Amino acid sequence: xxxxxxxxEIPQRYRLEAAxxxxxxxxxxxxxxxxxxxxxxxxxxxxLSNEGKILTYTIIRVSSDTFSHQxxxxxxxxxxxxxxxxxxxxxxxxxxxxxxxxKVKLVFRKIQDEGVWGLHCYGYKxxxx
Amino acid sequence: MKEVAVxxxxxxxxxxxxxxxxxxxxxxxxxxxxxxxxVDHIDSMYxxxxxxxxxxxxxxxxxxxxxxxxxxxxxxxRVESACASGGxxxxxxxxxxxxxxxxxxxxxxxxKMTDGVDVTAALATAADQEYEVYNGxxxxxxxxxxxxxxxxxxxxxxEQLAAVAVKNHRNGKNNPNxxxxxxxTIEQVLNSTLVADPLRLLDCSPVSDGGAAVILCSMxxxxxxxxxxxxxxxxxxxxxxxxLYERDSLTTLKAVSDAAAKAYKxxxxxxxxxxxxxxxxxxxxxxxxxxEDLGFFEKGCGGAAVEEGKTSLEGQIPINTSGGLKSKGHxxxxxxxxxxIELYEQLTGQAGKRQVKDARIxxxxxxxxxGASCTINILEAV
Numbered sequence: 001x002x003x004x005x006x007x008x009e010i011p012q013r014y015r016l017e018a019a020x021x022x023x024x025x026x027x028x029x030x031x032x033x034x035x036x037x038x039x040x041x042x043x044x045x046x047x048l049s050n051e052g053k054i055l056t057y058t059i060i061r062v063s064s065d066t067f068s069h070q071x072x073x074x075x076x077x078x079x080x081x082x083x084x085x086x087x088x089x090x091x092x093x094x095x096x097x098x099x100x101x102x103k104v105k106l107v108f109r110k111i112q113d114e115g116v117w118g119l120h121c122y123g124y125k126x127x128x129x
Numbered sequence: 130m131k132e133v134a135v136x137x138x139x140x141x142x143x144x145x146x147x148x149x150x151x152x153x154x155x156x157x158x159x160x161x162x163x164x165x166x167x168v169d170h171i172d173s174m175y176x177x178x179x180x181x182x183x184x185x186x187x188x189x190x191x192x193x194x195x196x197x198x199x200x201x202x203x204x205x206x207r208v209e210s211a212c213a214s215g216g217x218x219x220x221x222x223x224x225x226x227x228x229x230x231x232x233x234x235x236x237x238x239x240x241k242m243t244d245g246v247d248v249t250a251a252l253a254t255a256a257d258q259e260y261e262v263y264n265g266x267x268x269x270x271x272x273x274x275x276x277x278x279x280x281x282x283x284x285x286x287x288e289q290l291a292a293v294a295v296k297n298h299r300n301g302k303n304n305p306n307x308x309x310x311x312x313x314t315i316e317q318v319l320n321s322t323l324v325a326d327p328l329r330l331l332d333c334s335p336v337s338d339g340g341a342a343v344i345l346c347s348m349x350x351x352x353x354x355x356x357x358x359x360x361x362x363x364x365x366x367x368x369x370x371x372x373l374y375e376r377d378s379l380t381t382l383k384a385v386s387d388a389a390a391k392a393y394k395x396x397x398x399x400x401x402x403x404x405x406x407x408x409x410x411x412x413x414x415x416x417x418x419x420x421e422d423l424g425f426f427e428k429g430c431g432g433a434a435v436e437e438g439k440t441s442l443e444g445q446i447p448i449n450t451s452g453g454l455k456s457k458g459h460x461x462x463x464x465x466x467x468x469x470i471e472l473y474e475q476l477t478g479q480a481g482k483r484q485v486k487d488a489r490i491x492x493x494x495x496x497x498x499x500g501a502s503c504t505i506n507i508l509e510a511v
Contacts, residue, residue: 009259030260036370056281056379058273059326060265064250067265075266077274077374085374089265100281111264123264 006114006121013123016050016106018084019043027084050106051129052080057090057098066112074098078106078126091125098128105129130227134351134358135343135508137166138470143339143458144308151185151241152197158340158463159198159237166344167354172231174198174205175222177214177238178462179497181207183251185241194239211255212411214238215341215465216495216504220364223506226345233350237342238467240460248336252461255498257372269333269412271373271499273325276414278379280327282429285417287327289432291318293413294331294455296441301452303482306467308337308458332413334453339460341467348511357477362398362490363507365391373499380429382415382500385422392492392505393424400424403507404488405475406446407468409496410453416440419494420448423505442485450475450483465495469506476510 011017012030019031023040029048034041057076060067067073074090076098090098091109104126111123139161141154149157155176163171176194181187195205208218215238222236242248253262256271279285295315301307313331321330351358367387370376376383393399400423408423410416417431425446426434434440440448451457451471454464472491474480489510496503 012260036375055374056274056278058270058277058328059323060267060270061323061325062249062269063265063267064253064262065247066250070265073265075264075270075274077379087261087264087266087372087374100277121263125264 002119003114006119014108016048016124018046018048020046027082029084029086048084049081052078052104052106054098054100054102054104055079055085056100059095076126078104088124088126091127093128103129131229132348133223133226133345133361134348135361135469135473136346136351136354136358137162137168137344138342138473139165140306140341140467140470141339142306143337143460143467145243146338147243149338151181151187151239152193154241154338154340155194155237155239156197158239158342159235162235162342162344168233168344171200171203171233171235171344173203173225174200174235175208175218175237176205177208177218177465179209179211179214179240180251180254183254184246185244210502211497212409212461213465213495213497213502213504214462215467216493216506217366217465219343219466219469219506220366220504222345223361223364226347233344233346235342235344236466237340238463238465239340240462241338242336242460243338261372261374267325269325269328272412272414273328274373275379275418275499276327279414279418282380283432285432287319288315289417289436290327290332290413291315292435293410293416294318296435297410297449297453297455300442300450300483301456304452304457307452307456308335309456328412328414334411334455334459337458337460339458339463339467341463341470343466343469343473358511359473359476360509360511361506362509363392363395363505365395366502366504367391369501371498371501380418382418382422382496382503384500384503385419385494385496388503388505389423392507396507398490398507402490403446403492404490405450405472405485406448406492406494407451407453407471408448408494409464410449410455411459413455416448416453423492423494442483447485450480450485465493465504468493468495469508472508476508
């Protein structure tokens, strides 16, 4: 069972679907109804490259209750090879190896459990390559 | 537009106010401001609150506070812009007076954060829930990412971050309303617990309860109440992407530079005309970045500036003479108004041991989220 709130985001979280502006070419992730760069409302759906690099990162030592069983964990801003950007947790990697500029691959992982009923929620995480 | 003055201020102590509810805190601050101004009524009131709903389970804050202040039926409007709620409430009150639609308006802010909720999760609602917070990021984490980017690009050092906290505690020691009135050392900051690398506990503003209020009226009316009103010479606001990852630059807060450009134009001033500034140091890196984006220092030089004492009480541009969010405390909705109060006290020569000599023009910069909203208000001694 999944919730509507979760189901809406599946194209982005499972398949990295983004909206490429037909006017200026900006890749918007997640998709939007208005392109923030050129105000166009025409888009085509594209899938992001699942490889990119770390623009900046941190290691979270104190989290909200939702993630407290996972601390310490790293979160980074990733620029994909097609120039889109996103926020992702870093998985399966030595925290001491993480640096700005390092290359990563986006992988499918469980992210969190939703609500008191504990629905499993999935999405993308980044792994150092 | 009419010229607008601040004619009275009041605030509670900031801190863990276990025995006071959000209503008690608001009413205490509002009554102090009303008594300080000497007004016998107000025509309207604005209350900046980030999240009564999440922190204490109370919404409809405008109505609650007008009722408990004994002010029914005056219009009461709650304003929300995350941690910039106070600065935004001030700006709305400013417009209401400037437009001539009201004579005397109360601008206030209040937050009650210590009633036991998951504060990290509540504050995180100021970021994008689906694409930032869903993936585990926290507010210390967002500013830590800005810090790592700034350190990488400009060679800003860990010690320079610490110098912000040390300076602000040195100022806050002399602020009777501050949550932390103790000095700290660089070594204490560097040895405090890691929260989100590279930020440590003593880089972070605390979780606080508190309220703050000011009274605004037109300059012409102000003379009836005080010989020393403070004139509002600019009130500007700007927005930026809700998500940090969407920004073109991770080392600049564009809402700050955009709002600053508008504010300086309104006031017909340049950054070096500002005598004192209260800026939004929710984390030490924020003060460094903001001091650059306000034009006080070249981009990348904010860290060196604080280390060299340029932002100290005796420096070229004293920043956060109140102790800032770091030492004074950060009850999020109240912060923007408390900044205005510090400017008022400085510009009217009432800041005691924190007093900056001959301070005539002060700037207050308040921001929400990782810089997705920013207000800048500039005040001038009359």
